[in-house]
Amino acid sequence: MVWINSKGLQKEISKQYSASFRKQMERKIRADVKKAQTKMLLAFESHDVTRDLDRGPSGSSLPGGGDLFSFIGFNSGDRPTNALRMLLTKGIKIQFISSLQNDIEATFQIDVPTKEQIEELTPMPWAPGRSWAREIEMGIPGLGQYLVTDSSASRSGKAIQVKSIIRSGQFGAKSYMTKILSTFIADLTKTISS
Numbered sequence: 001m002v003w004i005n006s007k008g009l010q011k012e013i014s015k016q017y018s019a020s021f022r023k024q025m026e027r028k029i030r031a032d033v034k035k036a037q038t039k040m041l042l043a044f045e046s047h048d049v050t051r052d053l054d055r056g057p058s059g060s061s062l063p064g065g066g067d068l069f070s071f072i073g074f075n076s077g078d079r080p081t082n083a084l085r086m087l088l089t090k091g092i093k094i095q096f097i098s099s100l101q102n103d104i105e106a107t108f109q110i111d112v113p114t115k116e117q118i119e120e121l122t123p124m125p126w127a128p129g130r131s132w133a134r135e136i137e138m139g140i141p142g143l144g145q146y147l148v149t150d151s152s153a154s155r156s157g158k159a160i161q162v163k164s165i166i167r168s169g170q171f172g173a174k175s176y177m178t179k180i181l182s183t184f185i186a187d188l189t190k191t192i193s194s
Contacts, residue, residue, distance in 0.1 A: 022096065029108055030094060032191040037092055040184040044088055049136055049176045053081050057156035062171065070156035071171065072140070073126045080132065083121040084177070087113050112185060118177050125155060139173040 044050055052061045052068040057076060059067045074080055097107040119131035142161060150158060 026094075026096065026108065029110075029192060033092060033094055033110060033188060036184055036188040036191055037088070039187060040180060041085075041088055043180050043183065044085070047176065047180065049174065050081050050084075054079075057158035064168075067158070068171075070158040071142075072124065072132050072135075073155050073161075075125060075155045076158075078125070080122065084118065084133070087117060087121060088180075091117065110188070112181060115178075133177050136174050136176050137178055140171045142171075 048061070049068065052059065053072075053074075055067065055069065056078075057067060057070040057074075061067050062071060069078075069080075072080075091111075091113045093109075093111040095109050095111075097109050115134075118133050122131045122133035124130040124132050124135065
């Protein structure tokens, strides 16, 4: 005759099943996050702001000529989007939080880049404490005084700010990182929920 401790056996089976379930869930969540992250990175790379800044002080993306890179005042050779690209690539973390002892349930935490992290990585070259990513979303004043001209006084070498108004128009608010991240979160929520 064989005696079986049913409570102990049930606990062991539950523990093994729970561990297997957690691993399956973690694989699914990681795959879902990777899929949403790939889509987010494509949106980042194809965004007008990213492309304008990656081109550097060339092109003509602003009303009346000039480019966003020299308008913001980056130094020639700067790569302002690289820090954001790295954050979007490496800044998404997935970690297991907990599972219930006898239930098939696991809790995971997915950390996404925050507004504060983005602002810290995107300082205005001429205004410490201000973020160019934030300013793009709010609108950047001064387009009327932006003069496109080769100048050794220019950080970028392609434009300077003058005192008088020389052009009409403005650089109005443009959706950028806020939209990219909110779309990522919406895609992720939709994918994980299904």
